[in-house]
Amino acid sequence: PPIDGVEAEAEVSLREEAVILAEAQIATAMDALRILIYNPDEPNFWTLNIETSPVSAPAPLVIDTDSGVRNALERRSDLQELRKRLETSDVNVQFSRNQTLPDVTASVDYGLTGLGGTQFIRGPGFPGPIIDQTERGFGSVLGDLFTRDFPSWTASVNMTYPLGATQQKAALSRARLQYTQQQTQLRNAALQVASQVREASRQVQTNQKRIDTTRVSRELAERRLEAEERKLAAGTSTGFLVFQAQRDLAQARNNELRSILDLQRSIVDFETVQDAPLGQ
Structure with missing residues (x-):
């Protein structure tokens, strides 16, 4: 018609x-x-x-979600960065705490003295008259030093203790607050990483099931098209039904191809999310 x-x-x-x-x-x-x-x-x-090249479905995979979560918690670059920051904050807390402790400083000095030059000898009285003089040269001075004839010792102990609400105590409070905040940030980031890995694993499992269902749909669409073509040849069908079966088959093939591509992408995402955040 x-x-x-x-x-x-x-x-x-x-x-x-x-x-x-x-x-x-x-x-x-x-x-x-x-x-x-x-x-x-x-x-x-x-x-x-x-x-x-033709796209074929990959072999079925067994996804170990728990192992993926453990790997991500150990290897994720963002978590490693947060751990380094937490270590730095811990060092700052220890340093600030040390600044609030008493400061005790002890020192010991040891010295040697050598005498040289002209020495006047005075008589009785004050000041007495000069009655004689002696000369000591540079060699005599060096001799005094090597023989340690005139040693000197000095020892001292100094102690300071901060009283009241000092600047050091304020710095310690800030350091502790920063450490607590970074602990919370690391804990939340670890939960988010675990959630991302579980979601990526779930996508792999879902896409593997999609491949099976889309393959069955494509096979049924092929059988339907063959049946409509036979009916059209026998005069019991119309071109509209054949066209509709062809469209359904093309859509079923596209769905199967899309499920294969989604599976491959989800596998890559599952491997990637264990090392770095997706999208970076």
């Missing part, structure tokens, strides 16, 4: 438009891939041909 011809022409137009849009999306994706993997300084950078 003429109505079938109109439906066929309309379906062809819709599919041509879909092909045009798909080709544009493919070209855009290839440009993005070139930027990621090729050297832009090459003269044929924008003309390099990228050949795609």
Whole structure:
């Protein structure tokens, strides 16, 4: 009937438009891939041909969520940074606490003295008259030092203790508050990391189940199309039903492909989230 011809022409137009849009999306994706993997300084950078390979479902995986959480808590870069900050805050607390303790300083000095030059000898009285003089040269001075004839010792002990609400005690309070805040921040970050790993693991398991269901849907869509084509050949079906079965099959194939790609992406995310936050 003429109505079938109109439906066929309309379906062809819709599919041509879909092909045009798909080709544009493919070209855009290839440009993005070139930027990621090729050297832009090459003269044929924008003309390099990228050949795609068929996408197949990966082998079933057994995801150990608990092991992934443990690995993430040990290896995540953001958690390691927070632990380093916590260690620094602990050192600051210890330093500030030491500043509030009594300060005791002890010192011991030992010195040697040598006498040299002209020595006047006086007679009785004050001051007595000079009756004689002696001379001691540089060698005599060195002799006094080496023989330690005139040693001197000095010992001292100094103790200070801060009284009242001092600046040191205020610094200790700030250091303790900062340490407590960073402890809380690290604990919350660890919970968030564990939640992210569990979510990534859940996505892998979900996408693995999606592959099974989308494969069954695609197989059923293929069988339905075959049945509609046989009916059309026998005159018991219409072109509209065949077109509808073809659209359903194309959608089922796209769903299966999308589930495979989502599984591969979720596997990468599960491995990545154990080392660094996603998106970095």
